[in-house]
Amino acid sequence: xxxxxxxENQYAGSLLLKQLVIAWLERRGVTLEDIARLVYEVQQKYxxxxxxxxxxxxxxRVLEKREVQNAVFTGIxxxxxxxxxxxxxxxxxxxxxxxxxxxxxEVMALSIVNIYGSIGFTNFGYLDKVKPxxxxxxxxxxxxxxxxxxxxxxxxxxAAASSRLAHRDRDGxxx
Ligand SMILES: [Mg+2]
Numbered sequence: 499x500x501x502x503x504x505x506e507n508q509y510a511g512s513l514l515l516k517q518l519v520i521a522w523l524e525r526r527g528v529t530l531e532d533i534a535r536l537v538y539e540v541q542q543k544y545x546x547x548x549x550x551x552x553x554x555x556x557x558x559r560v561l562e563k564r565e566v567q568n569a570v571f572t573g574i575x576x577x578x579x580x581x582x583x584x585x586x587x588x589x590x591x592x593x594x595x596x597x598x599x600x601x602x603x604e605v606m607a608l609s610i611v612n613i614y615g616s617i618g619f620t621n622f623g624y625l626d627k628v629k630p631x632x633x634x635x636x637x638x639x640x641x642x643x644x645x646x647x648x649x650x651x652x653x654x655x656x657a658a659a660s661s662r663l664a665h666r667d668r669d670g671x672x673x
Contacts, residue, residue, distance in 0.1 A: 516562050544664065569654075
């Protein structure tokens, strides 16, 4: 049986892909609002009068980048395959147990972290260590779900959106 192939370029538009990314994240229990709250937590100490609207907007801009979209699709697809028991060993067990020495989840997240400069790396380290908000929630569902890639993807998106705000603030682009 062959899998139905989408028509060429059916998914080519990055704005349509952004909507799909948001839908995939929501399917895994993460909303734009959840990620915007992480951005607010990271940046509120540094940007005077930072608003949640600015944080949300920054997350949306990050999700328009194709390399971000591709990382989200790939990571979530692997989490879901692992959850359904459709991956072969030894990968299946490593992903189910969120093996600390697996490491490819962090490597994939790094492709998102630096799109707005290396300050994203610091932000990611903080989010990965402290696990505030939705990152902690996603991480605590380890027993029922496989979220091995998801927690790093969410931290990376929030880190990139935070860096974007920091650069825009320095450039006087935030009102
Ligand atoms: Mg992980």
